[in-house]
Amino acid sequence: MPELPEVETIRLKLKPLVIGKKIKEINILVPKQFIGQKGLIINKTITDIQRSGKLFNIVFNNQQFLNIHLKLTGQLLFAKNINHPVYKNEIPLAKSKIMPGRTTRIIIYFSDGSGLFFNDLRKFGWMKISNIPERPQGIDVLSPNFTFQYFTSLTNSTNKSIKLLLMDQEKIAGIGNIYANDSLFLAKIHPQRPAKTLTAKEINNLYLGIKKIINQGIKDQGSSGADEAFILPDGKKGNHQKHFLVYQKEDQPCPNCKALIKRLKQGGRSSFYCPKCQNL
């Protein structure tokens, strides 16, 4: 689900809440979503939370890592008192898909009585214990290594469509369907353009567009779509969905020229674009 801005928002919120906490127990409700030996981090203390692309690395004081991918619908929710009756199944609140309850897959208990719910409606996400911080191969959009030169070398070296290149985590880490669509709109580039055909000016516009839209997403504390799949560790929503440019705007007027936004499929995903503003 979440892309870089959502994952980063969760990281920033969660970090001060869980640094210094010691793991008391981990309750794994869906075994396929937890990989590795939980015993390796029981009684160990969290020293940091890092992020690379869409992956979290929770760092422990014994050189172990809890690596987490939320995929489409994963959530990490912090509870001050995780044994509070409100979190038990029979309370009406627990029926909501956005609160701990129906979609909870893993529960982490800390030694001070607080804890963490890993909710995931579609069960695609995972947690993995490892002695290394798992990271995507591509360069993170917020990394100083994500330079204009690097981005130019990527676009010039492939015949792939630019949209699929932006979403290729082995090349660029962190961009998903929302921010790919809106970056291309900002740069006035059609999603089906072969990457190699971009002009130097277009590459520059797109590079700046990516940075602008990703940073805007972080400022807005991420995007919470209509289905409310994304929420912060405290249960609150992000605001970036109010600022979507073309994403999920099929048949609505382009913010620039009022032409109707169109939709097409690429790699099984929807691409949204303005047929007038974005050059093929």
Place this chain on the structure above:
DNA sequence: CTGCGGTCCTGAAGGC
């Protein structure tokens, strides 16, 4: 290399 469709899952929404 590139793209496409199926796969892992669950649920909401819309057409008939």
Place this chain on the structure above:
DNA sequence: TGCCTTCAGGACCGCA
């Protein structure tokens, strides 16, 4: 009411 199709912030795999 019910049934069927499509769609959803991701990513992998095998096949053309």
